[in-house]
Amino acid sequence: MTSDEACQQPEYAGYLYVHFKRESADGEQIHFALSAGNDPLHFDDLNGGTPVLHSTLGERGVRDPHIVRSPDGDRFYLVATDLRVHDRDDWDHMQRRGSRSIMVWESTDLVDWGEGRLVEVAPPEAGNTWAPESIWDPEQDAYLVHWSSKLYDNPEHEGESYNRIMCATTRDFREFSEPRVWIDRGWSTIDATLIEHQGVYYRYLKDERSRVAGAPLGKSIFSETATSLTATEWTPLAEGIGLGAVVRGEGPLVYKSNTEEKWYLWIDEFTPERRYVPFETTDLARGRWSPSEDFRLPPEPCHGVVLPVTAAEYERLRTTWT
Secondary structure, eight states, X not given: OOHHHHHTSOOEEEEEEEEOOSSSTTTSSBEEEEESTTOTTBEEESGGGSOSBOOOSTTSOEEEEEEEEOTTSSOEEEEEEEOOOTTOOOHHHHHHSOOSEEEEEEESSSSOOOSOEEEEOSOTTBSOOEEEEEEEETTTTEEEEEEEEEBOSSTTOOXXXXXXXXXXXXXXXXXXXXXXXXXXXXXXXXXXXXXXXXTEEEEEEEEOSOSBTTBTTOSEEEEEEESSTTOSOXXXXXXXXXXXXXXXXXXXXXXXXXXXXXXXEEEEOOSSSOOEEEEEESOGGGTOOXXXXXXXXXXXXXXXXXXXXXXXHHHHHHHHHO
16 A cells, blocks of 8 residues: 555554464464554564464465555455475475465454465466565555465476565455566575555565675575566665674564654574564665664564554454453
């Protein structure tokens, strides 16, 4: 939605953090956490830290959940990676012969999500379908859904490949346009996420390359901007975001404060000791992010999304899963 449309949204009173946790029997399912009122950096798990949604389809595990609010504000779509890593150690297989589908749930109240459905979005040459996200694009009058896939030029998915960002459009999360490559750097990029401000889209991605001489900022986050989601050229803004405060990063999520001109960018450090680390800025256009000094996140907070919620939505979430 545009900035003007966003200004017409109801007043927000808190934040919902939707995520998965580290690989475990129940970790790779949908977990909810709720902020302490309108505090953007203090969250506690709902439902006693157990999943609020389970996938019983596909690989029976879900990662990297994302929620989008409809432009009318009356419906929510939740998408997630169809992948279960627990008790597996075959990353190569997961990217050659993984799921070409995403899990989709929808709700009108953030509480009743129905059964969910598995929707195939990636083409046959794709070996995986990772970290789907969606954003409403008023120019196309549709949601742009994007994800990462390795593409292979043979039916057996043999040989070398790298992750590109794919995309498709939809109006109902049931029927999708033909998928196409959205971002191809010639090297692996994953975990794209976006936010719009004053007619500019800010896109954050992970440089998936190993950190070597040719890629000194590999395994970290970079950002770029454009004034249209269909732009063929995006302007580089920042590279190696967060390095120094984190040793490496992936799974960026970004959201605006409900109460002031401030934005938050969480970066998943994905180390045994630590996961998400929040950063903040008062100027998106500068591309400079400072580590947040005071925050409380749920245990094992992995790749997800923070969604602003109204007072009614906040109370409904709290009373349903406290």
